[in-house]
Amino acid sequence: MTESPPVLEARxxxxxxxxxxxxxxxDLCVNRAEVHALVGENGAGKSTLIHVxxxxxxxxxxxxxxxxxxxxxxxxxxxARAGIGVVFQELSLVPxxxxxxxxxxxxxxxxxxxxxxGARLRAQTRNIxxxxxxxxxPNALVKDLPLAMRQVVEILKALSLEPSVxxxxxxTSSLSAAETQLLFRNVIELxxxxxxxxxxxxxxxxxxxxxxxxxxxxxxxxxxxxxxxTVDEDDIVKLMVGRELDRTYGARTTPIGPxxxxxxxxxxxxxxxxxxxxxxxxxxVGLAGLVGSGRTELGRALCGIEPLxxxxxxxxxxxxTIGSARQAIRHGLAYLTEDRKEQGLFLSKSxxxxxxxxxLAEFSRPLGxxxxxxxxxxxxxxxxxxxxxxxxxxxVVQTLSGGNQQKVLLSMWxxxxxxxxxxxxxxxxxxxxxxxxxxxxxRELAAQGVGVILISSDLLEVIGMSDRVLVMCAGRIAGxxxxxxxxxxxxxxxxxxxxxxxx
Amino acid sequence: xxxxxxxxxxFDWSTGTEAGRRTLRQRLLRLTDFREFMLLLVIFxxxxxxxxxxxxxxxxxNLSATLLGLSVxxxxxxxxxxxxxxxxxxxxxxxAVALSGTTTAMALVAGLPVPVAILCGxxxxxxxxxxxxxxxxxxxxxxxxxxxxxxxxxxGTLMVVTDGASVAxxxxxxxxxxxxxxxxxxxxxxxxxxxxxSFDLLLRYSRFLRQSYYIGGNEKAAILCGIPVPWVKLFNYxxxxxxxxxxxxxxxxxxxxxxxxxxxxxxxRVITAVVIGGASLSGGEGTILGAFLGSLLMALVxxxxxxxxxxxxxxxxxxxxxxxxxxxxxxxxxxxxxxx
Numbered sequence: 001m002t003e004s005p006p007v008l009e010a011r012x013x014x015x016x017x018x019x020x021x022x023x024x025x026x027d028l029c030v031n032r033a034e035v036h037a038l039v040g041e042n043g044a045g046k047s048t049l050i051h052v053x054x055x056x057x058x059x060x061x062x063x064x065x066x067x068x069x070x071x072x073x074x075x076x077x078x079x080a081r082a083g084i085g086v087v088f089q090e091l092s093l094v095p096x097x098x099x100x101x102x103x104x105x106x107x108x109x110x111x112x113x114x115x116x117x118g119a120r121l122r123a124q125t126r127n128i129x130x131x132x133x134x135x136x137x138p139n140a141l142v143k144d145l146p147l148a149m150r151q152v153v154e155i156l157k158a159l160s161l162e163p164s165v166x167x168x169x170x171x172t173s174s175l176s177a178a179e180t181q182l183l184f185r186n187v188i189e190l191x192x193x194x195x196x197x198x199x200x201x202x203x204x205x206x207x208x209x210x211x212x213x214x215x216x217x218x219x220x221x222x223x224x225x226x227x228x229x230t231v232d233e234d235d236i237v238k239l240m241v242g243r244e245l246d247r248t249y250g251a252r253t254t255p256i257g258p259x260x261x262x263x264x265x266x267x268x269x270x271x272x273x274x275x276x277x278x279x280x281x282x283x284x285v286g287l288a289g290l291v292g293s294g295r296t297e298l299g300r301a302l303c304g305i306e307p308l309x310x311x312x313x314x315x316x317x318x319x320x321t322i323g324s325a326r327q328a329i330r331h332g333l334a335y336l337t338e339d340r341k342e343q344g345l346f347l348s349k350s351x352x353x354x355x356x357x358x359x360l361a362e363f364s365r366p367l368g369x370x371x372x373x374x375x376x377x378x379x380x381x382x383x384x385x386x387x388x389x390x391x392x393x394x395x396v397v398q399t400l401s402g403g404n405q406q407k408v409l410l411s412m413w414x415x416x417x418x419x420x421x422x423x424x425x426x427x428x429x430x431x432x433x434x435x436x437x438x439x440x441x442x443r444e445l446a447a448q449g450v451g452v453i454l455i456s457s458d459l460l461e462v463i464g465m466s467d468r469v470l471v472m473c474a475g476r477i478a479g480x481x482x483x484x485x486x487x488x489x490x491x492x493x494x495x496x497x498x499x500x501x502x503x
Numbered sequence: 504x505x506x507x508x509x510x511x512x513x514f515d516w517s518t519g520t521e522a523g524r525r526t527l528r529q530r531l532l533r534l535t536d537f538r539e540f541m542l543l544l545v546i547f548x549x550x551x552x553x554x555x556x557x558x559x560x561x562x563x564x565n566l567s568a569t570l571l572g573l574s575v576x577x578x579x580x581x582x583x584x585x586x587x588x589x590x591x592x593x594x595x596x597x598x599a600v601a602l603s604g605t606t607t608a609m610a611l612v613a614g615l616p617v618p619v620a621i622l623c624g625x626x627x628x629x630x631x632x633x634x635x636x637x638x639x640x641x642x643x644x645x646x647x648x649x650x651x652x653x654x655x656x657x658x659g660t661l662m663v664v665t666d667g668a669s670v671a672x673x674x675x676x677x678x679x680x681x682x683x684x685x686x687x688x689x690x691x692x693x694x695x696x697x698x699x700x701s702f703d704l705l706l707r708y709s710r711f712l713r714q715s716y717y718i719g720g721n722e723k724a725a726i727l728c729g730i731p732v733p734w735v736k737l738f739n740y741x742x743x744x745x746x747x748x749x750x751x752x753x754x755x756x757x758x759x760x761x762x763x764x765x766x767x768x769x770x771x772r773v774i775t776a777v778v779i780g781g782a783s784l785s786g787g788e789g790t791i792l793g794a795f796l797g798s799l800l801m802a803l804v805x806x807x808x809x810x811x812x813x814x815x816x817x818x819x820x821x822x823x824x825x826x827x828x829x830x831x832x833x834x835x836x837x838x839x840x841x842x843x
Contacts, residue, residue: 305727326729335727343727346720348787357717358728364710372708412728
C-alpha cells in the first residue's frame, strides 16, 4: 500500500547453535501500521528470530534493515534504541514496584542529583495510560494486578521507549478469553497509531482476529507470507507442518496386551482438567500438544511429582493413589523428564552413579551398604545395551554429548523395570543417530510389554512411533487419532484449537 | 580387576579411563586428581619442613597435643561434611558443642549417673539438629539463616542457664573420657579416629548416606528418583547435632568442666577444614577423610606458628588465607580440567 520501505526487514538470517541450524536464511518484512503474525511449530525458529531481532542473539549471517537502512544490534540496548520493543513470554516486571516505576524502569525522570521525580514520573505514566484508556493508578503495585493487566503494563513499558516495531511473544498464552480481547483492542489501537506489531502465537484463531499478514516458519526456514484474507486456518496448518517423512521409527513387532494404566477425569489446578486416557501393555501412546498445553504437567502428575488433585488412576486395573515420585517408582511408573540437565541427571556424577540413582535399594546389601560389584556390572551392562559412547562407566555425565546423556537417563529409568514409561521429549536436543537409537529402545521396551506414553513436540516422531495419538490443547484432550487419521494436519489443528476432533 | 577398583570408592567413580591397562605413570597422575592425595602430600611437606626447623615438632608430646586439639573439631567436621555434601550448612555447631557439654556437666553435678548424663547431652544435640533440619527441609528456610538464628538462640540459652559461669567438679569416671588413655593413645584421639573412619566408610558405601551426594548434586533429579529428600536432610542435621554433642561431651571431659565460651568460632574453623578437604559449598562433593585431612593441615599450620614463635594474633589471618588459597586452587584446577 505505502511506497515507503518496510519498518523492519530481515534478509537471509542464519543462526546456528551447536548441532542445530535454528534459522536457515529467514526473510521477514514488517510494514508500518500493520499487525504481522509469525507462526510455526515448536522449534520452527520463531523465538530464535525474535531473539535476533531484539539483539539478544547475533546472526551468523544475513542483515537487518530498519526503514530501509541496514542496522546491527550488538546488544538488546542497541535494538531498543533503534526502535524495537519486545514483550517476551515471561513477564519481566518487578512485582513489588508500582506501575509507574515498572514502565519507566531504570529511566525514571530525575531531579538534580539523581533523585527520582515522583510527580513527573506519575504524570508521564498517566499520559501513557490515558493513551490506552486504562483506568489504572500509576501507584498500583504490579503484584496486585491481574495477569492481563500486567501484560498490558509490559507492553506499555516497551512502548515508553517509543518503538517503531513492537514484538509480542505469545502474549495470549496465559490470558483468559476476555483478557485476550482486551489485549487485542490495544493491539489494534497501536496499529492505528502507526506502530508495526509483530505478533507471535501458537493459537491460530488469535491470528485471524488481529493480524493483517502472516509469515509461516518451518524448520528454521521461511515458508510463506500471506495476506490474512487469502488464507484460512487449514492453509496455515498445512504450511506449518508440510514436510516429508524422513526418519525411521521402526514398527510394532508384538501384539498389544491388556490395559496397563488408565486415568479417569484427572485434574490438576489450571494445568489440565478432566483428562481421561489409557495405555495398554506394549502400546505406545503419543501425547502431542503445544508447549503449555498441559501435556508435561499431565506426565508429571501421573508420576506423582506434582500429583493429581482429582480423578482416578488405575494400574493394571487396580485403583492407586500416587502422591510422590517414590510411590510412582514403587508402582512401576517411570518418568523421563524433558529437562535432563536441570531435573534428570546428576551431571557431576559418573555414569554408574546416575544409572543406579532411582534404584538404590536394589543395589544395597542387607546392612544398607552399596554393592559395588553389582553396580559396576549393571552400569557396564547399561553402557553396552544402550550404546552409551563413553570409555568407562566412571566417566562424569557432564562430559557426554546430549544424545549420550539422554541414553544415560533412559538407562536410569530402565533399571527400575517400569510397567509404564512416560517419556517427555526423549529426543529433544539429541543428534539424529542418537534419535534412531532412542526410537529403537522405546520399541524394544514396548515389545517387552511396557506401556509407553510418548510426549513430544515433534509431530513426525509422534505419528511415526505411536499406536494412538492423543492431542492436548489448553489442559484438555482435544483429539485422539490413530492409523490414517493421525496426520500432521489433524494433530496440529487439534493442538491449535482450530477444531476438536475424535477420530 | 575393574570391579575391585570400583570398590575403592569415590575416586574411581568419577574419573574415566579404561581400567586395568594403565601404566604406573598414569596411575600416579590419576592420584593427583584426588583431593585427599594432594592434601596428604601437602601435609607431609609441612611436616617435613617443620621437623627440620623445629626440634620440638617431632616429639610425642607435641604431636599428641596437636592431635588432641584436632579431635573435637574433627568430630564436628564429620557431620558438617555430610551436610555440605547434601547441599546443607550448619553455623550452630559451635554453640551446640557448648550447650550439650554444659547440659552433660550440669546433669553430672546434679548427681545423675555418667551414662544418663551423656545421654542428656546427646539428646540436646540431636534435638538442636532436628529443629534445624525441620526448618530447612520442611519449611524450606535457607540453612544459613536457620542455623545463624539457632546459633544465637543457643548461645543465649547457655548464658541464661549458667549465668555465664563454668560448670566444674565433674566425677573422675566421666573425665576419663577426655583424659584417659587406651593402649597409650588419648581417648579423644581414639574416639575421633574411630568416628572419622567409620563415617568415612559409611558415607562412601552405605545406601542411606550415599543419597546425600545425589541430593547435593541435583536436588530436583533426586526427588524424581524417589529419594526421600526431606527425610535425608532432617537426618543429616540431626546427625550433625548429635556429633556436635559428642564433641561437646569429649571437650567437657577433657577440660574437666564445661565453659560457656567452649566452641566459640568452631563452626567457621570446621567449615574451613571441610572445604579445604574438598567439599563444595554448592553440594555433591566431599569426603570425611578429606575433611579430616583438612583439619589436620590446619592444625599443623597453627602448630607451626606456635613452634616458630609467631604472635598468636596471626592465627586467624593464616586460617583465612589458607581457606582462600584452597578455594582458589580448586577453582583453577576445575577450569584447567574443563579446558582440556
